[in-house]
Amino acid sequence: MSDRHAPGGGRPDPQGKEPMTGIELLAVACSLIWLVVSAGFFLIWGSGTGEEGGAFRFVMTMLAIFMPVAMIWIAVMSARTTRVMREESRRLQAAIDAIRKAYVAQAKQNDQRVSDESVTKKLDEIAAAQRKTETALATFSTVRQAPVPVRRVGAQVAAPAPAAEQAALPLGTTAEDMTPPLSTEDFIRALNFPENAQDKAGFDALRRALKDRPTAQLVQAAQDVLTLMSQDGIYMDDLRPDLARPELWRRFAAGERGRELAALGGIRDRSSLALTAARMKSDTIFRDAAHHFLRLFDRTMARFAETADDGEITELSNTRTARAFMLLGRASGIFD
Numbered sequence: 001m002s003d004r005h006a007p008g009g010g011r012p013d014p015q016g017k018e019p020m021t022g023i024e025l026l027a028v029a030c031s032l033i034w035l036v037v038s039a040g041f042f043l044i045w046g047s048g049t050g051e052e053g054g055a056f057r058f059v060m061t062m063l064a065i066f067m068p069v070a071m072i073w074i075a076v077m078s079a080r081t082t083r084v085m086r087e088e089s090r091r092l093q094a095a096i097d098a099i100r101k102a103y104v105a106q107a108k109q110n111d112q113r114v115s116d117e118s119v120t121k122k123l124d125e126i127a128a129a130q131r132k133t134e135t136a137l138a139t140f141s142t143v144r145q146a147p148v149p150v151r152r153v154g155a156q157v158a159a160p161a162p163a164a165e166q167a168a169l170p171l172g173t174t175a176e177d178m179t180p181p182l183s184t185e186d187f188i189r190a191l192n193f194p195e196n197a198q199d200k201a202g203f204d205a206l207r208r209a210l211k212d213r214p215t216a217q218l219v220q221a222a223q224d225v226l227t228l229m230s231q232d233g234i235y236m237d238d239l240r241p242d243l244a245r246p247e248l249w250r251r252f253a254a255g256e257r258g259r260e261l262a263a264l265g266g267i268r269d270r271s272s273l274a275l276t277a278a279r280m281k282s283d284t285i286f287r288d289a290a291h292h293f294l295r296l297f298d299r300t301m302a303r304f305a306e307t308a309d310d311g312e313i314t315e316l317s318n319t320r321t322a323r324a325f326m327l328l329g330r331a332s333g334i335f336d
Contacts, residue, residue, distance in 0.1 A: 021083070027076040031069045038065040182212040184312055187304070190219060192319035218300050221293040222321040225328065228286050232275045236320040239327065241266035243317055246310035253305035257334065265330035267323065276331040290328045297325045 190209030194202030210216045226236065244263040252261050267273065280287045305313065316322055329335055 021080070023079050024076055027072050030072055034068050034072075035065065182209055182215060184308060187215060188312065188316050188319060190215065191222065191316065191321040193223075193321075214296075214300060214303070218293075218296045218321070221289070221296050222324055224289045225286075225293045225324055226320065228279075228289060229276065229324070229327075232279065234272045234275060234327075236323045239267055239269055239272065239323050241318075241323055241326050242268065243314065246313040249301065249313050249317060250305050253302045255302075259336065262335040265326050265335045267326045267330060272327060273331055276327055280328075280331055290332065294325065294328060294332065294334070297321070 186205040186208050189202055189205035192202070194206060206219070209219060229235075242263070244266060248261055248264055252264055280290060304316065308316070
């Protein structure tokens with residue numbers, strides 16, 4: 001079947017010889033017809049002329065016979081060369097396209113490889129940060145029991161408290177009621193969390209804050225959202241908020257909302273805001289944790305503003321917990 005289609009389709013011969021095309025076959029036929037007609041004309045009808053100018057006549061006869069044939073084959077060779085150049089150009093274009101596709105595919109593989117390496121590195125950093133956070137939480141919630149004093153032989157035994165003092169405690173009194181109130185300094189330090197593993201004062205303040213139920217709830221909620229945001233590479237230490245005036249915080253604590261308090265959302269980092277807003281829309285767990293944290297911060301701020309002075313409010317607004325409130329507040333639109 002390939003031999004039958006070779007002359008018309010112009011396919012190359014398996015041995016490397018190119019077959020004759022239709023144009024070349026037509027040129028051969030025209031050449032033969034012209035040669036036959038010219039030879040018949042000059043040999044039959046042109047034999048009666050005189051012999052003068054025989055050499056010139058012979059030259060003109062040859063030109064008249066072979067010049068058209070040469071022109072025909074020059075045109076044929078030009079057409080053949082044009083066809084070959086077109087085929088070569090088509091093959092060259094196909095090769096260039098193949099090289100371009102291979103280059104694009106290789107570039108995508110390299111980009112994917114670099115992206116996978118960066119993602120893996122980021123996941124390792126997040127896992128390390130999460131382990132560190134879990135260790136800190138375990139340290140936060142650890143309550144050291146006071147050592148039992150050893151009574152020396154011969155020591156005097158302290159007299160028991162009078163029955164009247166013991167009876168002064170009403171029924172239903174819990175250990176939380178007997179715990180001394182949390183100081184403002186410990187409260188602010190606890191909401192900022194310890195700076196590092198050697199921050200003994202920060203851990204002590206956090207341990208005392210965890211004994212206060214409302215503060216412990218806020219600390220736990222803040223820890224949850226900070227851990228979730230660290231999965232996206234958002235850390236409060238990297239944010240530099242614009243601190244608002246204490247008057248605005250007092251108005252917020254009093255229940256005022258809206259654009260008038262937009263200065264409280266002092267976080268201006270666009271990438272952190274975009275990542276947080278996108279995750280609040282797509283991650284229901286993160287959205288629930290963020291709303292829970294915002295509610296607790298609102299209640300705690302309302303109680304804190306009643307007794308705190310302007311300096312303490314400013315100090316609180318610069319804690320990691322307050323920065324998380326600014327970021328989540330702007331992402332959730334409470335300042336719009």
